[in-house]
Amino acid sequence: MTRCRLCGSAALASVVDLGATPPCESFLAADRLDDPEPAYPLHLRVCTDCWLAQIPPLITPEETFKEYAYFSSFSTSWVEHARTFVADAVERVGLGPDAFVVEVASNDGYLLRHVVDRGIRCLGVEPSVNVGAAARDAGVPTLTEFLSPDTGSAVRAEHGPADLVVANNVYAHIPDVVGFTQGLRALVADDGWVSVEVQHLLTLIEENQYDTIYHEHFQYYTVASAIRALASGGLTLVDVELLPTHGGSIRLWARPAEVAGEPTARVAEVLDREKAAGLQELSGYTEFSARVAKVRRDLLRFLIEAAERGETVVGYGAPGKGNTLLNHCGIRPDLLAYTVDRNPYKHGRFTPGTRIPILAPEQIAVDRPDYVLVLPWNLRAELVEQLSFVHSWGGRLVFPIPELSIVEVTS
Known part of the structure; x- marks a missing residue:
């Protein structure tokens, strides 16, 4: 690149x-x-x-997303996050019975199902054939396409302009930032709203969240860089919210430049935080690589010492971020016997590169391991509760990021 x-x-x-x-x-x-x-x-x-x-655009979205292994609905907290967002957006944007909502990268309909439940007309634009089919089966109208300026114009011509366009956790996934943003502008009404959620580079660096760097994520945003990206398609940032999702995300509220008006004070506040962290100069990035190396050493040391003591360690979850961590650390089945996942699509498969078996979650209770390494650490509160049964045999949970943490759960 x-x-x-x-x-x-x-x-x-x-x-x-x-x-x-x-x-x-x-x-x-x-x-x-x-x-x-x-x-x-x-x-x-x-x-x-x-x-x-x-990162370099070495893999095309078509290679990744035509058949996709991630189904959002398997995360209870993520479905609740979507429900809350829809309720708040209805009030904020003033979505009435004649409104039209479009979600880009709508996955299995985890968010738009709440729009459907409110009787509001909606459409998902989802490139993955398998998860788009799951959304339609759940009653969520879904178009199987990648968003481009042409796709946006075609949807607008057929369905009318959208009062609200939602693009949650997709703005990092597209190498053609300008074309995708132009597609958002083509979808949204001239007086409409666009809501984008994306991981915040500020927390990624501050919290050592390097495992969220993977080939599906082509870019990583600060509010400052997001402002410029949105402007490339004729959109202006008017507000920003800081969210706890994915270890720290930003929700960007944008409107067509012609109607945007002045941004809220929150935009200036977050820009000031980013500047204070040095993210508009190289000094904010220079120590990150050394802190990433420490995460790797600490996790490997723990796994090797556990193996030498004869203790068993298994994983929980098989998220994309987990595969960055496993491959970077060189973790194989001799250190992590297997991992489990709630998504049946992954059962009987193996993690890419590291070839660790993926089993059903019930296997943990059968084998009663000494430790469970939690790979989707961003769902910590949800998973500490889900895995509380590990306490019954004295097992403990291990979180690798932002630093190695061993947790004794209570039932």
Whole structure:
């Protein structure tokens, strides 16, 4: 990668190099274990002109998202997050019975189901064939397409402009930032609203959340870089919310530039925080690589020492972020016997690169391991409750990020 995908600058500086890994959602079926796996460099750089952090676009969205292993509805807290968002958005935007809502990357309808329940007309635009089919089965109208300016214009021509366009946890997933943003503008009414949720680069760096760097995530946003990205498609940021999701996210409220008006005071406050953290100069990025290396050493030390004591460690969850962590640390089944996941799609498969078996969650109670390594650490509160039964045999939970933490749960 020689130029920034947002501004075209050649001034790209290294932030952290995680080596080469397979795509994080390319879980292996048992009959593929003898097949070779392609691995791609995972090197985060930042543009010192527009401060967009990014990795090379070595894998196309078509390769990743046509058949997708992630179903949002398997996270109880995520479905509740979506329900709360819809309730608040109805009030904020003033969505009445004649309103129209479009969600881009709508997954299995986890969010739009709440819009359907309110009797509001809606449409999901979801590129993955399998999860889009699940959404339609659940009663959520869904178009199987990637968003582009042409797709946005076609949806607008057929269904009318959207009063609200939602793009949650997708703005990092597209290499063509400008074209995608133009697609958002094509969808939204001239006096409408766009809501974008995306992980905040500020917390990613402050909390050592390097495992959220993977090939599905082409870029990583501050509010400052998001303002420039939104402007590339004719949208203006008017408000921002700081969210706890994914370890720390931002919810960006934008409108067409012609009607946007002045941004709220919260926008200036977050911009000031980012500037104070040094994220508009290289000084804010220089120590991140060393802190990432410490996370790796601490986790490996724990796993090796547990193995030498004859203690058993299994995983909980098989998220994309977990595969970055497992591959970067070089963790194999000798250190992590298996992991479990609530998503039946993953059962009987193996993690990419590290070839760790993925089983059903019930296996933990059968085997009663000494430790459970929680890979979706961003769901810590939810999973501490779900895994409270581990206490019955004296088992403990392990969270690797932001630093190694061993937790004794209570039943």
